[in-house]
Amino acid sequence: DAKTTQPPSMDCAEGRAANLPCNHSTISGNEYVYWYRQIHSQGPQYIIHGLKNNETNEMASLIITEDRKSSTLILPHATLRDTAVYYCIVRAHTGANSKLTFGKGITLSVRP
Amino acid sequence: GAVVSQHPSWVICKSGTSVKIECRSLDFQATTMFWYRQFPKQSLMLMATSNEGSKATYEQGVEKDKFLINHASLTLSTLTVTSAHPEDSSFYICSASPNGAGTQPQHFGDGTRLSIL
Numbered sequence: 231d232a233k234t235t236q237p238p239s240m241d242c243a244e245g246r247a248a249n250l251p252c253n254h255s256t257i258s259g260n261e262y263v264y265w266y267r268q269i270h271s272q273g274p275q276y277i278i279h280g281l282k283n284n285e286t287n288e289m290a291s292l293i294i295t296e297d298r299k300s301s302t303l304i305l306p307h308a309t310l311r312d313t314a315v316y317y318c319i320v321r322a323h324t325g326a327n328s329k330l331t332f333g334k335g336i337t338l339s340v341r342p
Numbered sequence: 343g344a345v346v347s348q349h350p351s352w353v354i355c356k357s358g359t360s361v362k363i364e365c366r367s368l369d370f371q372a373t374t375m376f377w378y379r380q381f382p383k384q385s386l387m388l389m390a391t392s393n394e395g396s397k398a399t400y401e402q403g404v405e406k407d408k409f410l411i412n413h414a415s416l417t418l419s420t421l422t423v424t425s426a427h428p429e430d431s432s433f434y435i436c437s438a439s440p441n442g443a444g445t446q447p448q449h450f451g452d453g454t455r456l457s458i459l
Binding site: 264266271273275276279317330333334335 | 346348376378385386387388391433435437447448449450451452453455
């Protein structure tokens, strides 16, 4: 079972920031938070991951709370092409838990 | 960046046929690859973990004799759906990460859409 919970859907206006929440209250100390997205009929695309510090790359920013029980993925300037299902996943980097377990994700709809 | 390629992108075949799907890591070596299946409007479900040079590890409920996995090199894993039936119609996706399932994120292929008539 997935160890994360996400709202089923959200929308935002094009050009605005999209803030996607994720709860992972049972995360273990050795588990990272990963975000992937899946555009219709394609394979998932890696976005970003982090352990406890906030992370930023060319696609997004990841904000992890101090207690690590929740996180937020931020797309700073959403475009129509960002419409997709976004998956928040916790994953340890070694051992049997290194596989990815996908939940239902959150469907982001970016409106013009 | 790390690129994973799947072939074919889609396949339509008759019931009872066996279908082979290839997953290649194009610019890195992967000792471990993963195979997922996704039914319409559902999330990805892990089917098996493919290990180079050894037997694959299958998830509970996945028939190893029906879904044959071969990982003969560090850049290629194949999934063969044997005697496919309409209920096997699905979107099959593979993933891999450099250095196996270690410190690097997994990267996914674009998937293979399998339709069994």
